[in-house]
Amino acid sequence: LRAQGLSVDGFVDSAAVAVAALSPGRNALVLELGLHHLAATAVDSSNQTRRRRAVISDSGGLMELYEAWLDLISAAMVKRTRFDPLHNAVSEQQLFDALPALTKDAAANGSATATVTVRNERFDVALSRDQFTEAALPIYREILRLLHALRPAGAPMTLVMPRVVTEFPGLRELLESFVGCELVALPDGF
Numbered sequence: 001l002r003a004q005g006l007s008v009d010g011f012v013d014s015a016a017v018a019v020a021a022l023s024p025g026r027n028a029l030v031l032e033l034g035l036h037h038l039a040a041t042a043v044d045s046s047n048q049t050r051r052r053r054a055v056i057s058d059s060g061g062l063m064e065l066y067e068a069w070l071d072l073i074s075a076a077m078v079k080r081t082r083f084d085p086l087h088n089a090v091s092e093q094q095l096f097d098a099l100p101a102l103t104k105d106a107a108a109n110g111s112a113t114a115t116v117t118v119r120n121e122r123f124d125v126a127l128s129r130d131q132f133t134e135a136a137l138p139i140y141r142e143i144l145r146l147l148h149a150l151r152p153a154g155a156p157m158t159l160v161m162p163r164v165v166t167e168f169p170g171l172r173e174l175l176e177s178f179v180g181c182e183l184v185a186l187p188d189g190f
Helices: 014-022 062-081 089-109 129-150 171-175
Strands: 028-033 038-044 050-057 111-118 121-128 158-162 182-186
Touching: 014 028, 014 038, 014 050, 014 158, 028 129, 038 129, 050 129, 062 089, 062 111, 062 121, 062 129, 089 111, 089 121, 089 129, 121 129, 129 171
Parallel strands: 028 158, 158 182
Antiparallel strands: 028 038, 038 050, 111 121
16 A cells, blocks of 8 residues: 555444445444355444444355355255266356356245256256255354344344345345344445
């Protein structure tokens, strides 16, 4: 930064900035889903918006969630077609790239079909929203644990998280256990 002629006066917490921009009118819990971690931040917005407390978990994260879903698809595909998509780099990459659309489709429609094409041969397996939810439960439980660790018992809060997270199969239903809380989904790039 100094080479650019810029100086650093301080750092601003991204969760506090997000809550300040939203102006929810009450305190908030902000969830971050990193590649290899989960984090939740309690933000006080009563007078001046500021971070109150944050908790981080090294378990969870997007990669762990994707691995759980890949294992689910692989097990179902092996059982139904005898083809294991995780023993072939090309087919594994096809599934990995398809996961966002597959899980969004499963959440919205109740099921989704995973498809892999290898050497002009196509393998399909249909999976339900409940199967994706079950595979993701360890990560979902960790999300809930972090949020419960920060929420004062029974206090109404705003739950803030990326829209993509709110679209994971079954997660929104688990978040309903936060009675009196409003869920705010942040658009990509917010």
